[in-house]
Amino acid sequence: MARVRIIAGIVAVVAIVAALNVWAIYGEFLRAPVVGLLVLGGVAAIGAFFMTIILASDKIERGRTLFGLNAIIGVVVFLGICIVLFALVRRSDSEWDLTQEGRRELSEQTVRVLERLDNDVTAFALFVDHGDSMSAQTKNKTLRFLERCQLHTPHLIVKVIDPLAEQARLRELQLTVASNIGTVALRSGTRQRLIPIAEVTSRLEERDFANALINVSRDAVPKVYFLTGHGEKDITNSDPKDGASHFAQLLKNESYALETLELNPTNPVIPSDCDVLIANGPEADFRSREIRAIDNFAANGGRMLVLLDIWGGVDTSGGRSEYLRPWLKATFGVEVGIDVIMQGGQQPSPELPLMSDFGSVLDESSPDVELRGSFNGQHPITAGFGQTMVLILGRTVKRSTSVPDHVSAVEILHTTPNTWAETDLVRFREGKVVPDPSETVGPIPVAVASSSVNPIAAGEGSVTRDARIVVVGNRSFTNNERINIQSHRNFILNTMAWLTEQPDLIAIRPTGAEDQPILLSQGQERWVAYFSSLGIVQIVALVGIAVFILRRNLR
Amino acid sequence: MRNTWAVCWREFKSYFITPVGYIIVGTYAVISGLGFTASFIWHARSTQSPMDYQFEGVPNLEEFFLSPYLVFCGQLMLFIGPLITMRLLAEERNRGTIELLLTHPLRDREIILGKYFASLLVALVLMVVVAAHLSTLLYHTNVEPAVLLLGLCAVFLVSASFLSMGLFISALSRNQVTAATVTFAAWFVMFILGNLATDLPEVGDVMDEIPPTLQAVAVPAYSVFRAAALELPMDAHAAEMAQGVLRPQDLAYYFLTIAFFLFLTFRAFETRKWRA
Structure with missing residues (x-):
């Protein structure tokens, strides 16, 4: 055995x-x-x-x-x-989400949109049960979020559908699954928006939900025209640096109807249905006829957003006249400088962080306006801003010292104090910039919001609304690569809401699972690398040596 | 309790009056520091140009940097843990000092718990290193407190689980190198098998392959086997916690794992009474 x-x-x-x-x-x-x-x-x-x-x-x-x-x-x-x-x-199967996202109340804007709902909106939550913890958690998080939304309105109806088990119902409702991990479809009347849940974050972003809600519940659809013909950025181009397709998509998501507009050189006309005209980074100056058409548009209460890079409208060689900048100054009291703003330091950089936390200063041009860091604390566009924007190659845009009586111009963005406006663009192109005592130092204004009541039209009573314009001395923050930064998106959407007089859409939008950019200079990167990789080890070694010596002495 | 503390303190001091403790902490500091530096700088750059890094928007600090980094710190115990636990009981046996220890009026549990708590104190020192790395993060940006605290808890619980298993293997062995090698191999095999188990089909997908007569037995057995295999990697439950989500099952997993291996250590330690 x-x-x-x-x-x-x-x-x-x-x-x-x-x-x-x-x-x-x-x-x-x-x-x-x-x-x-x-x-x-x-x-x-x-x-x-x-x-x-x-x-x-x-x-x-x-x-x-x-x-x-x-x-x-x-x-x-x-x-x-x-x-x-x-x-x-x-x-x-219980869990407690202790993160800010799990604890927090809905953002101001989402609540506002929910409270304004007059008609029923149905949220179809389409989730396939994969039997794994991630899909279950995504579904639970989404339903918890929708429950929180329901607390603010009786008009939000939530229906959960399993696309695999209830295929007939899915066909009947004409719903499609947009993401393997989950989809939320919002429907109100004939309007519907699908929100695919990204596999990376596996959650329904509050921002996407708020946008979709605005989209399905909005009555009017403001028409936005993007000017072309002066080297403006193409709204169909998806190139990260030169394209503006994400900018266009952002506006479409908030229910703006978009068109491009190339002005007829012989008889330029701005369409009468234009609610906002956008000049996104023109590289050449406008022609005099075009300026007349735009002036006529403004005189009838037109609204404009002008984003000017440092190259725009500076070529006056050969005795050519300049039109756009003088028109902005004369009509809206907005002065656009011919310069490039640099951030000082050991290595001057054209990267300009706009922050809210470098202290409050008074706007010199309007002493009653308080600036919270880079942002105007009183203007509707920037009042609630606490996020960091980053402009690259910005130029001065300031309130003119001689603003017409019927115009109200306000500087809304300023650079940080450690900046200066380099006026020698030749030296800048050669990469040899140094601050000159005669040059303006920060905080330097880079954006102005201005409104003008046409005195004649207002007097006749034929036009009651004011013309509005926002001029920003940079367009880099709207390119495909940078428009997705939360603060840039908020600034643009707030600007559009101010221009189209939709104050309920001006808010700090929900951030979702996103953060502010972390700006590390080369020196800071070196310090992080040194401290984490070498510094702590040396501290450990020093402690070891100290203990060794102490013990030897005690012996 | 006083005896437990005495054993614990003696053991903890023994790490740091010899170079062993400093080598362990220094090695951990280097590896976790390099990981921190590389991933934090990468993350910072990705927040400035998200599209260059295939992100649509600015990636979230907690989800894309902090949580993965803390889980990585927990996984590092796979390599560092054997160095801590190999000497706990194996060294005592190898040097013959276990008999000396047993002549003291100490109960088995006081010896075992004392040594285990000493290894936990070393793990706490390693957590201080992680906290020092994270202090540079706090200097540059705001961090979600729940993710930070629960993440550190997750690292500690993963470490505590690894160490309890290492203590058990140390109780079985006479040789420190053998104890360290076997501990590392055991953790590594659990890690690999657990990750391989994710490829095992779900019960619903294999029903057709099982003969109907065997389904009553085979299906529950397969379910249990699959569920058990998926639980093998000790870091599996840390990921959720490091995201700031507290789930009782994650806590239960770690506490029960620690309890089970401590129980095994008691059984292994008391074999001397009936094997001699």
């Missing part, structure tokens, strides 16, 4: 190892050879164990075997208790 015991033990080991090999080779666990070998191994192991007890020759050996058996049974029982306890806890 002793030989049988040894053979059973060997068989057990060989069978289990062979089973693992077959599983690894074929990649399938539930194959007859794998299961068969495992069963054979298990039976042989149990047999060998009992034969050991039976074969124990004397009391001591039997006693040892029984102690061993006792230990094994104890371990198995304890393991069983642990598994049962774990299974019980796991069944409860």
Whole structure:
């Protein structure tokens, strides 16, 4: 029997190892050879164990075997208790999301949009049950979020659908699944928006939900025209640096209707249905006829957003007249400088962070206006701003010292104090910029919002609304690469809401799972690398040496 | 409790009156520091130009940097843990000082818990290193407190689980190198098998392959096997916690794992009474 015991033990080991090999080779666990070998191994192991007890020759050996058996049974029982306890806890399936996102109330804008709902909006939550924790968690998070939204309106109806189990219902409702991990479809009347849940973040972003809600619940659709023909950025171009397709998509998501507009050189006219005209980074100056058409548009209460890069409208060589900048100054009291704003330091940089936390200063041109860091704390566009914007290659845009009486111009963005406006663009192109005592130093205004009531039209009573314009001395923050930064998006959407007189849409939008950019200079990167990789290790080594010396002295 | 504390303090001091403790902490500081530097600078750059890094918007600090980094710190215990636990009981046996220890009026549990708590104190020192790395993060940006605290808790619980298993293996071995090697191998095999188990099909997908007569037995057995295999990697439950989501099942997993391996250590330690 002793030989049988040894053979059973060997068989057990060989069978289990062979089973693992077959599983690894074929990649399938539930194959007859794998299961068969495992069963054979298990039976042989149990047999060998009992034969050991039976074969124990004397009391001591039997006693040892029984102690061993006792230990094994104890371990198995304890393991069983642990598994049962774990299974019980796991069944409860409860969780507490302690993050800001899990705790926080909805953003100001989402609440405002929800409270304004007059008609029913149905939110179809389409979730496939994959049986894994991630899909279950995504679904739970989404439903918790929708429940929070329902607290602010009786008009939001939530319906949960499993696209696999309820395919007929899906077809009947004409819904499509836009993401494997989950989709939320908002529907109000005939308008519908699908919100695919991104697999990266696996959550319904509040920002996407708020946008979709605005989209399906909005009555009017403001028409926005993007000017072309002066080198403006193309709204169909998806290039990260030169394209503006994300800018266009952002506006479409908030229910703006978009068109491009190339003005007829002989008879330029701004369409009468134009609510906002956007000049996104023109590289050439406007022609005099075009300026007349735009002036006529403004005189009738037109609204404009002008984003001017440092190259725009500066070519006056050959005796050519300049039109756009003088018109902005004369009509709206907005002065656009011919300069490039640089950030000082050991290595001057054209990257300009606009922040709210470098202290409050008074706007020199309007002493009653308080600036919170870079942002005008009183203007509707920037009043709630606490986020960091980053402009690259900005130029001065300031309120003119001689603003017409019927115009109200306000500087809304300023650079940080450690900046200066480099006026020598030749030197800048050569990469040899140095601050000159005669040049303006920061904070330098880079954006002005201005409104003008046409005195004649207002006097006649034919036009009651004022013309509005926002001029920003930079367009880099609207390119595809940078428009997705939360603060840039907020600034643009607030600007559009101010221009189209929709104050309920001016707000700090929900951020979703996104953050502010972390701006590390090269010096700061070096410091992080030094401290984390070398500094702490050296501290540990120093402590070790100190302990060694202390102990030697004590001896 | 006083005896437990005495054993714990003696053991903890023994790490730091020899170069061993400093080598352990220094190694951990270098690896976690390099990981921190590389991933933080990468993250900072990705927040400035999200599209260059395939992000649509500014990536979230907690989700894309902090949580993965803290889970990485927990996983580092896979390599550092054996260095801490190899000497706990194996060294005592190897040097013959275990008999000396047993002559003291100490209960088994006081010895085992004392040594385990000492290893936890070393793990706490390692947490201080992680906290020092994170202090540079706090200097540059705001961090979600729940993610930070729960993330550090997750690192500690992963470490505590690894160490309990390492203590058990140390109790079985006479040789420190053997103890360290076996501990590392065991953790590594659990890690690999657990990750391989994610490829195992779900029960619903294999029903057709099981003969109807065997389904009553095979299906529950397969479910249990699959569920158990998925639970093998000790860091599996840290990911959720490091995202700021507290789930009782994650806490239960770690506390039960620690309890189970401490129980095994007691059983292994008391074998000397009936094997001699």
